[in-house]
Amino acid sequence: MNLVRAVASHRVLRPVISALGTLLGVAVFVFVMLRAIPGNQITAGLGTEAAALTPAQQAALEAYYGLDKPLVTQFFNWLGNIFTGNLGFSSRAQQSVLELTAQSLPVTLELAVFSIVLALLIGIPLGMLSASRPDSPRDAFGQAVGLMGLSIPSFLLATALLAILSATVRFNPNGQAFAYFSEDPLLNLQQMLLPSLVLGFGIAAPIMRTTRTAVLEVRGQDFIRTARAKGVGPRRLQVRHVLKNALVPIVTMTGLQFGYLLGGAVVVEQIFSLPGIGRQVLLGIQQKEYALVQSTVLLIALAFVVVNLLTDLLYRIIDPRVRAE
């Protein structure tokens, strides 16, 4: 019991074990949920033709897809394989899940990064604009743009943009085969342009609001008034002092949005034909490729959990108030 209590109150061990527990929970949850969805890989592949299978053929296919073993065995086989680096095999793509993810994850990451960059480029200036004169038309404008971004569904914006641009100015780089950044940087950037705009516009709002609130808060504080009394010019004040101190909440909010982007980009990936990780999971669910979905979801959860863990540990080390908890 003393060991448990020691671990439970240990500064580093406790969050780590909690993170591992979360991952195990995710693994069990996704395993069970997938098998609760009607159908399996056989019926997903053959469709109604599966009705024509004889029992021997059915058994052969079940063995081929690994569906014949008891559920518990399947679970531990999968989990055990993960520890040896074998995330499973996609018979549809004829590649290991690891390879597939290595190809698709960078695409989504690139999309997420560009979206955040665009969101910051839109959100921060708008937020500062709004905060420069609160409750003025300027403020209303900034807030309105942010509100639009928050309210327009990404699929609506994406569909409308794509349809209009390809019909009128024939701008459709996404109609070409997808190019990775390393293969053809120019084409890749063009292909990322519209999707990042759509996603970035959507997440610009929270960033704008956080900027506005943070800037307003910081501006009211003593050290700003002192600096102004000392004669520091307004522009320099804005950038140097205000923005720097407002950065912390902005960064936190940005981090939150990143997590959302990893999974929420699936609709944009569909519309713009980007071979990202969201599409990979969606296809896996449709084709009932259990290992593919399980391992990919676990990977995404791992990324999420690791980031949280690091932030948590970082706060505990930096902030003495948290440490005392």
Place this chain on the structure above:
Amino acid sequence: MTEISESAPASLAGVQSGQRLRLLLKSRSGVAGLILVGLLAILCVLAAFGLLPYDPLAQAPQQRLLPPSAAHWFGTDQFGRDVFSRVAAGVASSALIAVVAVAFATVVGTLAGVSAGFFRGVSDAVVSGVTNVLFAFPPLLLALSLASVFDRNWFTIAVAIAIVYVPIFIRVTRGPVLSLREIDFVRAAVSSGQRRAAIMFRHVLPNITSILIVQVTLSLSWAVLTEASLSFLGLGTPPPAPSLGSMIYEARTLVYIAPWTMVAPGVIVVLFVVGLNLLGDGLRDSLDPRNRGRK
């Protein structure tokens, strides 16, 4: 996306509801939001009582793809159905799903979060564990998978969305409850021997209502968007029940020949979400003591 409100809880217990309403009306966004949501609520009521100009499901192949006119305010779709009536029914359907989903998430999430924060110990560990697991999933993928498990109808979709939202309500309520526990009058109540449940209801819950109200409005707006996204991916309420997302989905192919089939549901869904967001902003402004002085 998921915005977690950050207002301080403790000093609001004294604000009366009449005062709150007046403050809400003072806020410009609050008023605008109230008007928008009110208008759309009227549409919902019309749809619920069958007072629409046309039956949203009635097909009329001869009147296929007609542009907006006096007879059909938003035109007709590929099956000759009146787009205005379908949009109204779609608003009602989205509203129903959003309200049920958020209600479910609020009740379950609040109970779990408050119990976890108040009683701590094992219940806290279990609740926090479940919250962490659910949070680690990308939200749209979670909703999508859950919606595929059961026979698809509006209720199962609402439950799927609710499950995605429960962790947010847990997190939003647990935090304040943790700090409330330490406040003097709660401590006093505990030591004076009052029953735990009574303390929860009498002292703790009223103090977190304002956060809950704001979170509910924000969650409603996101629930509408999630339902629309699910419908767009073909995983929403099965046709022919009108849903704003599936109307936009079906209109994708018609954008060149009949743009009104996409513009109408698109604009309405945007207005709906804008209205809810404005309402949420207004509520937050009126309920947050820090902002009370300004607007």
Place this chain on the structure above:
Amino acid sequence: MIAGRRARRGTAVAVGLSLAGALVLSGCAPAATSTGSAAPSGAAGAGGTLVVGVTSEPDTLFPWKATQFQAVNVLQNIYGTLTEFDKDLNVVPGLAESWDTSSDGLTLTLHLRKGVTFDDGSAFDSADVKFSLDKIKEEATAAVAAASLASVKSVDATDPETVTVHLSAPDAGLLANLGVVNMAMLSSDDTEAALNTTPNGTGPFTLKERKANQSLSLVRNDAYWGDKTKLDGVEFRVIPDESSIVSAMQSGNVQFAVFDDPLVAQTAAAAGLAVAKTPQLSYHVLQLNARKGPLTDVNVRLAMQCAIDRQQVLDTAAAGEGEITGPITSPAFRSDPNSRPCPTRDLTKAAEYLAKAGKPDGVTIKTIVSQGEYSTSVNEAQNLKAQLAEAKITLDLDVLESGAYVDRWIGADFEAAVALNGGRPDPDGAYSRYFTSTGNLNKVAGYSSPELDKLFAEGRQTSDLAKRKEIYTQISNNLEDNAVWIWMFTSYTYTATTSNVTGFTPMANSSLQYLRETAIG
């Protein structure tokens, strides 16, 4: 100083804006400069790569297990079969140059084409044919076409260019069944695992490369036994959203696509693309399970048949894009849709049949319908429900997602099912597995009778076309007189091409085999 910083910031903004502008402008360049699209080279009709827009990639590259149409479309161009179909779905020679059937119909001798090689260079001979047919029959292979070889007793490779197939009973449908890609001839040295990564076929194209979830590229097979393809290659590009495919065709990045949604086709036409409409073998039907519930009584089924106006279903669900049909859709044996107890809607007769069944107050039928499998399913179901309600027949609809629908369909766990079933060039191939008592889909079909068993056996006995037509007309009438199912209509497939694509002929079995004669420019 502040001025300096402002100037620097201004420069940064200017540079950023011009970069962005350059990015956008270069994307607006006409299609000819983009990579991967058609590059007409030299003489018109020679070369180039055709880009085909598809919503998903093949789920398997192993032809014996391929049923999804994306897989079938690709594999048809890589692999060869003993017989093939021409554009009117007549059976023509493929890898078998000619054949003779013995007078008792029990021996089929195939004379194989000479000089055919697989992609890996090995020669195609009778050993490969024997290997393929034997393996397909083997249950452990789980080949979907196994049941089509039910009448095959044994296969002999009599000499390298001749194969003798011994049948247990005459099978007039066998030659047509040998023409589907699920009967592809594989090399006797190959295994499924190897073929899944590296296909090895005898078709007009070979696989060049494959990028999971992105594209699959074929290249001309210079060792093909027939006319070399005019195209240098074909790229099947994955664009998950159909309207995005139309956008890509508008901007010239994609030159070819096949749609089954009439609305998408309408949009494509409005966007200036050439759209060809082809009636299909597949048929829209309200399947009835005559072994369940109120449907065990033929009068209830006949009442349903009489209560439905098929044209109305077609008009409301599919914008009139289709043709009313009887059971048999194979062109040479097509049923007369008017040859049924109620060719037009007759509510009086429907009420009479219900009364005869002892159910004058109506019946309720539990019906399943899929969502998302094909575009018109739910709208058909809704219209059927509305029409039948007027005859006091209530369709209790269960709208199911694909996986759930397939599970219930396979288990025959329904009283009625709104379905789109695939047709075949030969009526025996299309229906014997459903409506004979030993058919492997008979459970799902929900009906069999000694008369039908006898008729189907007769249909297999003779190869005489006139005689077979007669027999299958009888089968068709039997099915309609007993209202076994409610056949509604066949719909179209829409082939959209940009103006520079010529030489493609769409087929009623939705095969893309004429890509071998297609040219760009």
